[in-house]
Amino acid sequence: MNRKLWLFGLTLMTTYLSGTSLLGDEKWIVLFDGTSKDAWRGYQRKDFPDKGWVIDQGAFKTLVGGEHVDLVTKDKFRNFELELEWKVSPGGNGGIFYRASEADKEIWHSAPEIQVLDDERHGDGKNPKTSAGSLYALVAPVGKTLRPVGEFNRFRLVLRGNHGEHWLNGVKMLEYELGSPALKELISQSKFKDMPRFAMLPEGHIGIQHHGQEVWYRNIRVRELP
Numbered sequence: 351m352n353r354k355l356w357l358f359g360l361t362l363m364t365t366y367l368s369g370t371s372l373l374g375d376e377k378w379i380v381l382f383d384g385t386s387k388d389a390w391r392g393y394q395r396k397d398f399p400d401k402g403w404v405i406d407q408g409a410f411k412t413l414v415g416g417e418h419v420d421l422v423t424k425d426k427f428r429n430f431e432l433e434l435e436w437k438v439s440p441g442g443n444g445g446i447f448y449r450a451s452e453a454d455k456e457i458w459h460s461a462p463e464i465q466v467l468d469d470e471r472h473g474d475g476k477n478p479k480t481s482a483g484s485l486y487a488l489v490a491p492v493g494k495t496l497r498p499v500g501e502f503n504r505f506r507l508v509l510r511g512n513h514g515e516h517w518l519n520g521v522k523m524l525e526y527e528l529g530s531p532a533l534k535e536l537i538s539q540s541k542f543k544d545m546p547r548f549a550m551l552p553e554g555h556i557g558i559q560h561h562g563q564e565v566w567y568r569n570i571r572v573r574e575l576p
Contacts, residue, residue: 377573377574378571378572378573379571379572379573379574380570380571381423381556381570381571381572382410382434382567382568382569382570384405384408384409384568384569385405385408387405389423389424389425390410390421390422390423390424391421391422391424392419392420392421392422393419393420393421393422393450393452393457393557394452395419398421399417399419399421401413401416401417401419402416402417402418402419402560403416403419403421403560406566408568409435409566409567409568410558410566410567410568410570411564411565411566412444412560412561412562412563412564412565414562414563414564416560417560418560418561418562419560420447420457420557420558420559420560421557421558421560422447422450422452422457422555422556422557423555423556423557425555426553426554426555427448427449427553427554427555427556427572427574428449428552428553428574429509429510429511429574429575429576430507430509430572430573430574430575431506431507431508431509431572431573431575432446432448432505432506432507432509432556432570432571432572433504433505433506433569433570433571433572434446434504434505434567434568434569434570434571435502435503435504435505435567435568435569436466436502436503436505436565436566436567436568437497437499437500437501437502437503437565437566438466438467438468438499438563438564438565438566439468439499439500439563439564439565440468440471440499441468441471441472441563442466442467442468442472442499442563442564442565443466443467443468443472443474443561443562443563443565444466444467444558444559444560444561444563444565444567445458445463445464445465445466445486445558445559445561446463446464446466446505446507446556446557446558446559447461447462447463447464447555447556447557447558447559448461448462448464448507448509448554448556448557449461449462449509449549449551449552449553449554449555450551450554450555450556450557451547451551451554451555452555453547454545454547457557457559458486459542459545459547459548460545460547460548460549460550460551460554461548461554461555461557462485462486462488462514462528462548462549463485463486463559464483464484464485464486464505464507464516465480465481465482465483465484465486466482466559466565467480467481467482468482468499469481469482469496470499471499478490478491482494482496482503482518483496483505483516483518483523483524484516484524485514485516485524485526487540487541487542488526488533488536488537488540489524489526489533489536490524491516491518491523491524492523492524493521493523494518494519494521494523495518495519495521496518496519497519502566502568503518503519504518504519504520505517505518506518508575509575510575512527512528512529512530513525513526513527513528514526514527514528528549529549529550533549537549556572
């Protein structure tokens with residue numbers, strides 16, 4: 351076999367197994383490198399909520415007993431690929447938000463959420479639609495592989511137009527179409543039914559949730575898509 355062709359095939363296989371994008375690193379925007387908080391602030395705040403979050407060994411970490419303030423990016427994003435790693439404490443609960451507005455009291459009134467959870471110890475893990483990796487309370491993940499509590503999971507969100515994909519540890523768990531009749535029907539039967547902005551905005555902030563338990567997020571980067 352031609353050596354160049356063999357190497358290309360090996361690259362494709364490695365990319366597939368790892369869930370890594372084929373596009374070069376030069377197109378990525380680093381949102382958190384383990385040291386700088388410059389890309390973030392508190393939801394509906396101008397500054398970073400230091401009483402709710404700290405940097406712990408290169409990761410954002412929630413402070414139990416501190417202020418329950420979600421983090422949001424200073425910039426807004428429309429179509430993008432987001433990558434990060436997360437881990438939870440035993441019984442831990444958190445979340446990742448996208449296309450968030452700050453017009454409502456809570457971020458989840460507008461922004462769809464990807465669940466971050468200890469499925470075994472937290473009650474939400476009993477319902478597939480609220481388990482780790484789900485489009486929270488709406489779409490359940492399929493075929494996911496969670497790493498043990500205390501280890502980091504690698505998450506990837508692809509959002510292009512109305513099409514969304516959730517990947518965990520190199521495996522695509524689910525996909526959906528925002529604004530589709532199927533998703534609208536699910537929303538109409540959920541706690542989001544009376545929230546007019548929920549899952550309707552074409553762009554918004556990326557957010558990570560402080561739910562009261564210890565959760566860590568690290569290696570956060572985003573790549574804008576056409």
